[in-house]
Amino acid sequence: MPDRLSPRTPTEVPASDLVFTAAVGRRARMVSWLAYQQMAADVAGQIRRAHPGAVTLVGILQGGWITAQSLADLLPAATVLAAAARRRGERTDGLELLAAADGLLAPGTPPQDQPLIVVDEVVDSGRTARFFLDHLAPYEPQLACLAASDTADPSPHFTAWSMSDLPALVLPWRVLRDADQMAACLLAAGPLTTTQLDERLRDLGHDIDLDLLERRLDHLAARDRLHRDGDLWRLPGGPDAR
Template sequence: MPDPRLPADSAPVPVPGPVCDLVFSAADGRRARMVSWRAYQVMAADVAAQIRAQHPGPLTLVGVLQGGWITAQSLADLLPGSLVLAAAARHHGGRTDGISLFAATDGLLTPAAPPAGQPVVVVDEVVDSGRTARYYLSQLAPYSPQLACLATSDRADPAPQFAARTMSDLPALVLPWRVLRDFDQTAACLLAAGPLTTKQIDERLRELGHDLGPDLLEPHLAELARRGRLHHRGFHWHRL
């Protein structure tokens, strides 16, 4: 079902909700949505409950590196006894040539495989077109894997068996661990409702659960200004 908190169009208005779930939509290009830590935890719990209802025992969660692996570990906390493997595509001669599976042991990734007879669920952050998920599912076909994600498009092929959100107009999600990595989208989301000072941007991020501080934010904002994505006038940052 579409998320009722998302606006029907791309107007730059904040989505109503508790302060810890403040979400903003960018006005230009594809919409972007910031996901708070609390919202992420709620979505992960939803997906875990769906998986648990179908697979009450231990299973293998195969997380697509990088974000899918993070999500898989969150799901494993809610699915006791489950094994988490990381999956990465292999490249040879400029072509994708299969996948490699790894288990994390004492901080090291070592080659691993799902235990025989255990259900396998491929996990990614978001499934949009389904192209990436389709590839990983095909490579794991002998295990008859299912697919899980936090959010998916209703046009995804294949459609995930487990998802917290299914949307007809899937925005680009800025997940909690990608706030600085995807800072272009982060800034677009936060400034969609109007100009903010660096301190105010820091305060908005703290409301979303991120303790970054102005000293860390300032160089990221300056870099976006250098690239022509933001403008600094007076004490405020403006979107261009």
């Protein structure tokens, strides 16, 4: 394996290729904290069976970095690095590997003679995964994720879920960031009050300040992503829409 990652490779792509945006109308699915923990345990078990010794987990910032940290909790001998694409104008300009210690980020280098596994939260088309795998090709990397489309190219070596109609997953740390998809999931069956939405979120393991939740719902309403009738929130064009 190489001592250092080559600073440039011929696989630079438009930066927009690495940005995932859920298509309009794509169904969404919320993932509870419990389900997330079960998915991480499944993936970690697959990695452990394939590689009984230490491995290097390279988490793609940001979601893949979070997932890699969760996997490392279950693979205590693992080394964890973060990976991010450098950007020059509208195109990528190589790859940055980072190591974290005592709250500080520094340039990172994978240890010698450890299997290297690129980690992302979800692999949909595979474009993002391909970029990182290509840049890390000297390390003969494998790919791990929580969920993947069964048409993804490349397909992951380790995953908990593989499905033909992969929904836009609202993972636990994205509940507020992906509030429009969260609301679409929770209001799909009909209108709810803020308190009822809070109860549904608590059932999924989320303890969100009620005022913060209300502000996020108001923000969605201001963008016409939700409608409010008295105390009830409803989806535009959804059940009981007026």
